[in-house]
Amino acid sequence: MAELAYLDNAATSFPKPEAVHEAVDRVARRCAVNPGRGGSELAHEAGELVDGLRRRLHVFFGNPAADSARLVFAANATDALNTAIAGVCGPGDHVVSTRLEHNSVLRPLWELERRGVLTHTLVPGDGAGFIDPADVAAALTPSTRLVILNHASNVLGTIQDAAAVGRMCREHGVLFLLDASQSAGLIPVDMDAFGVDLLAFTGHKGLMGPMGTGGLAVGPDVAVDPTRWGGTGVRSAHRGHLEQYPWRLEAGTLNLPGLAGLAAGLTWIEQSGPAVLLAEERRLAANLISGIEALGGVRTWCAGADERHLAVVSVTVDGMESDEVGTRLDVDHDVIARTGLQCAPLVHEDLGTVDVRGTVRFGIGPFNTDEHILRTLAGLGECAEAARSRRG
Ligand SMILES: Cc1ncc(COP(=O)(O)O)c(C=O)c1O
CATH class of the missing domain: 3.90.1150.10 (Aspartate Aminotransferase, domain 1)
Known part of the structure; x- marks a missing residue:
């Protein structure tokens, strides 16, 4: 063959690069324990691995005004997008997005509209695979809370002018969620420069990490309500889920070997x-x-x-x-x-x-x-x- x-x-x-496989294997054998749960040296090592990658991705995605704890890990971009959409939209809210989106945006919007949680408008492309930021602006209504844009189409490869959409969102006081699933690791994705409030990324495409990795970077002025509640490994006696990031949006055991692989993938693309x-x-x-x-x-x-x-x-x-x-x-x-x-x-x-x-x-x-x-x-x-x- x-x-x-x-x-x-x-x-x-x-x-994946060989270094990614090696990192997954090494961490799975050496310190794949719950970070933060218990004061052991291994738990400390695991915690350092997670928070070290958190800090690196926080810088990589240009979110300097926020605390790095606002970069939270997720199972994939779909998970992060669901968290962002359901976490910022409430009854009466309107969302503007585009017809170039992936189902990981479309289906949450369709489902939440079906449940009466929000309404939405989808802006068409220009026939060549590009979204005109003016069309996004024209679709805003007084109830628009969120604009969602696919940074690069997974069908056509077309890259959108995220900075122009971000500027427009800032002018209108609307939150901007960027889906960087295709672009992260290949072209600059800079939250600060683009005016992005929420950035969803996946680890297993351009960032060269393993499947089951991804995350959501949350800007400094955005409140995302948790959509899941559970164990965080800290303050377990509390009846309420922790409000502080990253625990606010990270419940349950993280994919530690996967995150070790993602860290190695990030190193590989930075070196290349x-x-x-x-x-x-x-x-x-x-x-x-x-x-x-x-x-x-x-x-x-x-x-x-x-x-x-x-x-x-x-x-x-x-x-x-x-x-x-x-x-x-x-x-x-x-x-x-x-x-x-x-x-x-x-x-x-x-x-x-x-x-x-x-x-x-x-x-x-x-x-x-x-x-x-x-x-x-x-x-x-x-x-x-x-x-x-x-x-x-
Ligand atoms: C543009 C875009 N958004 C979201 C996703 C979902 O990514 P994941 O499979 O990591 O949830 C993909 C994956 O194909 C994608 O191409």
Whole structure:
């Protein structure tokens, strides 16, 4: 079997740097005990690991006016987004978000609207995968409490102007929640510079950490009410859950080996240089896009390899459903892509790609090579040819 060409890094980065595996293994064997629960040396070591990473991510995401305790860990970005949305919105509140969002934003909004907790408006993209901040401003109402923006589309790779949306939110006194699931670790995500009040991130994509890691960074002037209550390891006699961060939003046992891996992933990207990693991924994306244009019969959707795009390329093959393209790439070429709606159904409704069962998405990562792209192009060429011959 040829070496696997894993091009689904927008779902989760794979493989991870060796240092990530080593850190997970080392901590699982050495000090995977509950931090803060008990005064043992091991509990202290575990606590240092968690708080050290907390401080590093707090700086990494540019939240200097807040206490680093306001960076709380979560199971993933979905968990963090749910905590943020349900934790700041109450009855009568209105939320503005976009049609480029992932289901981890859309479904909480739909569910909370169904329960009568909030109402919301979804701003459409401009047809090229970008949100015009003026459209977000136009959707605000006197009851708008929160604006939620997907920093980079997981279907199209398009990067939004988060700073412009943040400025607009500040002017209108509205909270700004940024979903940095795709962007964190690849492009600067700076809460202070962008005017972000709440930042949701995941650890297992661009930050190169293990699955089951992520978090929410909370700005200095934001009150997020807990949506879960439970053990914190401190002041256990109290009947109420702790109001102080991080315990306020962190209940239960953390994924310590996972967080050790995330710390190693962060070190790896800092040493490699996010800009260097992204430049190489964009070079491969540019080759993929130009190769596709030369093939004929394969269409890219809002693709680009410039500074407004991450290395995420969605395609369709004329006359062949995306599932079949994905299967042919996998079975015949050992190329792994992501087919379907990629948990962002409204993007596909707007592109008109629902009828062909979504797109085939290539998410290029730091371990992809020129050979992976050439193999992908060969596979797409075969699909286009098969579809042509079927049509006769
Ligand atoms: C834009 C975006 N938001 C949120 C998520 C959810 O991330 P997680 O799977 O870590 O919950 C993803 C994952 O695909 C995503 O791409």
